Amino acid sequence: xxxxxxxxxxxxxxxxxxxxxxxxxxxxxxxxxxxxxxxxxxxxxxxxxxxxxxxxxxxxxxxxxxxxxxxxxxxxxxxxxxxxxxxxxxxxxxxxxxxxxxxxxxxxxxxxxxxxxxxxxxxxxxxxxxxxxxxxxxxxxxxxxxxxxxxxxxxxxxxxxxxxxxxxxxxxxxxxxxxxxxxxxxxxxxxxxxxxxxxxxxxxxxxxxxxxxxxxxxxxxxxxxxxxxxxxxxxxxxxxxxxxxxxxxxxxxxxxxxxxxxxxxxxxxxxxxxx
Amino acid sequence: xxxxxxxxxxxxxxxxxxxxxxxxxxxxxxxxxxxxxxxxxxxxxxxxxxxxxxxxxxxxxxxxxxxxxxxxxxxxxxxxxxxxxxxxxxxxxxxxxxxxxxxxxxxxxxxxxxxxxxxxxxxxxxxxxxxxxxxxxxxxxxxxxxxxxxxxxxxx
Numbered sequence: 250x251x252x253x254x255x256x257x258x259x260x261x262x263x264x265x266x267x268x269x270x271x272x273x274x275x276x277x278x279x280x281x282x283x284x285x286x287x288x289x290x291x292x293x294x295x296x297x298x299x300x301x302x303x304x305x306x307x308x309x310x311x312x313x314x315x316x317x318x319x320x321x322x323x324x325x326x327x328x329x330x331x332x333x334x335x336x337x338x339x340x341x342x343x344x345x346x347x348x349x350x351x352x353x354x355x356x357x358x359x360x361x362x363x364x365x366x367x368x369x370x371x372x373x374x375x376x377x378x379x380x381x382x383x384x385x386x387x388x389x390x391x392x393x394x395x396x397x398x399x400x401x402x403x404x405x406x407x408x409x410x411x412x413x414x415x416x417x418x419x420x421x422x423x424x425x426x427x428x429x430x431x432x433x434x435x436x437x438x439x440x441x442x443x444x445x446x447x448x449x450x451x452x453x454x455x456x457x458x459x460x461x462x463x464x465x466x467x468x469x470x471x472x473x474x475x476x477x478x479x480x481x482x483x484x485x486x487x488x489x490x491x492x493x494x495x496x497x498x499x500x501x502x503x504x505x506x507x508x509x510x511x512x513x514x515x516x517x518x519x520x521x522x523x524x
Numbered sequence: 525x526x527x528x529x530x531x532x533x534x535x536x537x538x539x540x541x542x543x544x545x546x547x548x549x550x551x552x553x554x555x556x557x558x559x560x561x562x563x564x565x566x567x568x569x570x571x572x573x574x575x576x577x578x579x580x581x582x583x584x585x586x587x588x589x590x591x592x593x594x595x596x597x598x599x600x601x602x603x604x605x606x607x608x609x610x611x612x613x614x615x616x617x618x619x620x621x622x623x624x625x626x627x628x629x630x631x632x633x634x635x636x637x638x639x640x641x642x643x644x645x646x647x648x649x650x651x652x653x654x655x656x657x658x659x660x661x662x663x664x665x666x667x668x669x670x671x672x673x674x675x676x677x678x679x680x
Contacts (some may be wrong), residue, residue: 296530311549334557338548406532406538
């Protein structure tokens with residue numbers, strides 16, 4: 250709540266601004282009070298809300314699953330262990346269907362992606378004003394955005410990690426020569442076409458992380474924006490739109506987490522296979 | 525929408541989470557799952573085996589039952605045969621005994637008859653003499669006529 254009675258556009262803009270910590274142009278370090286200040290900080294700034302929530306949720310995920318994993322036994326599972334086993338089994342099956350390599354990283358990676366993104370997306374279902382209002386009134390923070398996946402930094406951070414793994418597997422399995430060959434001798438296997446092939450394959454390669462990041466970000470950002478727009482309506486009319494949208498969003502957040510996971514598996518599987 | 529250090533921070537925390545998950549979450553859970561599925565498979569196999577064994581045992585049981593039924597039928601038949609035989613033997617015995625008794629009785633009777641005849645014969649001569657004396661009013665010379673009387677008595 251930057252001002253007491255914000256206009257609709259101010260309200261929306263306010264809700265889309267992260268809590269940014271970085272160096273002000275004048276050299277001092279601190280939290281940006283306005284969107285302009287945040288933008289002026291450039292690359293060497295950090296979104297405290299995104300980092301805090303994503304790490305908190307990641308720790309929650311690992312703590313939950315670790316608790317169940319420590320108690321894992323062959324007895325009849327119940328409660329948390331049951332849930333964790335279903336998740337692990339589901340991810341394991343998805344990985345086994347699409348990935349035929351030997352790497353032991355893929356399955357835990359997929360599980361982490363799925364559950365972590367799901368939890369981050371889940372923050373979208375918390376009414377848009379609850380936590381920002383709390384942060385403002387209790388901690389005096391002017392901006393607070395609780396859905397990490399509506400911050401492009403989070404999605405690009407993850408997709409770049411996946412991209413790094415794609416490159417790593419491509420090179421470690423096919424060798425540098427094999428990887429270069431794949432980039433230059435497809436789809437037209439003649440020396441003349443090498444530049445053309447290279448451009449084509451590079452586009453295909455780079456499209457992977459970009460599409461991963463932008464798909465997740467776009468979906469969640471749009472969903473969040475609609476929640477914010479609904480929140481601009483008079484208070485007595487909001488439920489009529491926000492409830493159906495929230496119910497629909499349960500599908501979106503699960504689906505997006507699943508898509509991110511599946512595409513990661515598929516990309517890494519493509520990277521690990523000889524053509 | 526500013527791209528900034530958050531991106532690197534996210535990548536780093538992502539890497540740490542994946543590492544932790546790979547190290548401490550995934551192996552125990554997947555091991556438990558695999559062990560359980562093996563256990564279930566073993567259990568199913570054991571159940572299959574048990575049902576096969578049961579089938580076999582039932583078959584054996586019914587065969588034993590059949591055999592014992594046959595045995596029993598045979599024993600009963602033999603017993604029946606033996607009983608009939610015994611009855612027959614008893615009958616024959618009885619018949620033979622009866623025959624023998626009858627023969628003995630017959631012999632006794634015949635003896636009695638013979639004895640009676642003898643007695644009668646003895647008496648007849650006396651009676652004949654007495655009757656003749658009365659008729660003739662005189663003593664008959666016993667010696668002279670006894671031959672005739674005895675001849676008569678013999679014819680009786």
